[in-house]
Amino acid sequence: MRFHTRKWVKPEDLNPNGTLFGGRLLAWIDEEAALYTTIQLENSKVVTKYMSEINFMSSAQQGDIVEIGIGVKKFGKTSLTIHSEVRNKMTRETILTVDNIVMVNLGEDGKPTPHGKTKIEFVKDRLSNA
Template identity: 80%
Template sequence: MRFHTRKWVKPEDLNPNATLFGGQLLAWIDEEAALYTIIQLENSKIVTKYISEINFMASAKQGDIVEIGIEVLNFGKSSITLKCEARNKMTRETILTVDKIIMVNLGDDGKPAPHGKTKVEFVKDRLKS
C-alpha cells in the first residue's frame, strides 16, 4: 500500500473526547480516494459509489500526523475498487481500515462510463511517451 497524503490533526478536527473526529477522518479518506481515482482514470468526473465496513482500531489526538494509504484491488469497466488504511505517521499504528471503496467514472452526461484502464499507472510513466 502506498501512503500519499498526510494530515495534521488540529483542534478543529477533534471530537468532545479530544481525539480525532471519525467523520473528519472519513472526509479525508473520501477526498484521497477521489484524488487517487482522478489521477488513475485521467478524468475529474468521478463519484464515490460504495464504502464498506469501516474499522476504527485506534484514535489520534491533536498534533498527530495521520497518513492515508490507498491500494487498488480491481479495475471494473466503469469503476475502480480501492482499499484504504489510515495510520499514525510517527508510530505506524493503524487508526482505521476500509476494505473496499468503489469509485465510478462518469461521462459528460453524468452517467457511468467505461474508463479503459486495467492496471495502476504512474504519472511519471505517462509523461515519458
C-alpha cells in the same frame, strides 16, 4: 499500498473526547479516494459509490500526523475498487482500514461510462511515453 497524503490533526478535527473525529477522517479518505481515482482514470468526473465496513482500530490526538494510504483492488468497466489504511505517524499504529471503496467514472452526461483502464499507471510513466 502507497501512502500519498499526510494530515496534521488540529483542534478543529477533534471530537468532544479530544481525539480525531471519525467523520473528519472519513471525509479525508473520501477526498483522497477521489483524487487517486481522478489521476488513475484521467477524468475529474468520478464519484464514490460504495464504502464497505470501516474498522476503527486506534485514534489520534491533536498534533499527531496521520497518513492516508490507498491501494487498487480491481479495475471494473466503469469503476475502480480501492482499499485504504490510515496510520498514525507518531504512534505507528493503524487508525482505520476500509476494505472496499468503489469509485465510478462518469461521462459528460453524469452517467457511468467505461474508462478503458486495466492497470495502475504512474504519472512519471505517462510523461515518459509522451
